[in-house]
Amino acid sequence: MKRRYISLLCSSSLLVMISSCGGETESNSQEADADSTVAEVETQSLGFDAQGGSSYAVPSPNELFSIIKDSHLPYVDGLVSTEQPNYETSKEQALNFGRLTADIAYTASYEKFQESITNFDNLRKIGNDLGISYVFDELLVNRFKSNMDNADSLEVISSGTYQSIIAQLEENEKGSTLAIIAxxxxxxxxxxxxxxxxxxxxxxxxxxxxxxxxxxxxxxxDYLNLYAEEDRVIEVLEEVRGVSETFLNLEEEEVSESVDTEGGKVVLGGSRVIMTEAEFNTLKEAAASYRNNFANATKS
Structure with missing residues (x-):
């Protein structure tokens, strides 16, 4: 059975986790089976914490930034907005709080620091509208802004920063808000x-x-369904259906790879998700449609 994990939303903590998680899995397997000729291990999925159990945290766009850095995809102007937000409902505010966390990390990863600073202020504005301004203490704000021109430092700082924000929201029983942010x-x-x-x-x-x-x-x-008794969460579950059904319908195939070690061979096994061109195009359209829907929601 697969164990599910989700990391934290924003910045680039997962960039480190992806590298260390993959390497640790192979290293530990090799040490444990040094005296065996062949051993089978289930590999961890990319982008997931190697600790925890069945509890759900908040998913992270950090895999996005790892992909950007690994692939050297070019920056595209106009993808994100720095317009000051003024959303009317708590659902719109929470969705766009999540949107801005991804946008900040996207622009910061390309060293577009002015856009990142502006959207950090916009994030604080939405946080205030949501009634969660307490997550942005003065120390957090100063550390973030003073390191905005250093992408590497920002990755490290923002990891701990957002974990702190998540913890505070959970302590204040804002679980459903977190789910929508996610x-x-x-x-x-x-x-x-x-x-x-x-x-x-x-x-x-x-x-x-x-x-x-x-x-x-x-x-x-799964995280949204924990709060499915709330009308706004029910709405999000319905609205995200175009994206979710595309992902859920992706087929998987079993894969394995033999790796030579000092003690013999280690067989790494797991599954691979398959995405066709048609599914990619459907996902691209669905994500853009829903994203534009809540990003451009009627503002008060």
Whole structure:
């Protein structure tokens, strides 16, 4: 049985986790089976924490930034807005709080620091509208802004920063708000990534990394369903259906790979999610449609 994990939303903590998680899995397997000629291990899915159990946290667009850095996808002007937000409902505010966290990390990863600073202020504005201004203490704000011109430092700082924000929201029983934030951030990440990719190509590692987000989508839905008694969450579950059904309908195939070690061979086994050109185009359209719907929602 697969164990599901979700990481934290915003910045680039997962960039480190992806590298360390993959390496640790192989290293630990090799050490444990040094005296065996062949051992089978189930590999961890990319982009997921290697700790925890069945509890759900908030998914992260950090895989997006890892993909951007690995693939050297070019920056696309006009994908994100720096207009000051003024959304009317708590659902719109939470969705766009998530959207802005992805946007900030997107622009910061390309060293577009002025856009990142502006949207950090916009994020604080939405936080205030949501009644969660307490998550932005003075120390957090100063650390973020003072390191905005250093992408590497920003990645490290924003990881701990957002974990702190998540913890405070959970402590203040804002679970349903977090679930909607998660959905908004995830959809924005998929929108950005599919737009940056542009056209589908067979056997493209970037497409594979995108397909691997199926598990993240499943966790977003699980997290939302914890609060499915709330009308606004029910609405989000229905509105995100175009994106979620595309992911959930992706097929998977079993894969294995033999790796030579000092003690013999280690067989790494797991599954691979398959995404066709038609499914990529459907996902791209669905993500853009829903993202534009809540990003351009009627403002008060």
């Amino acid at each position: 959905a908004g951030g995830f959809v924005e990440s998929i929108y950005l990534l599919t737009t940056l990719i542009g056209e589908y190509q067979d056997d493209d590692e970037i497409i594979q990394r995108l397909a691997d987000q199926k598990l993240v989508m499943e966790n977003v839905l």
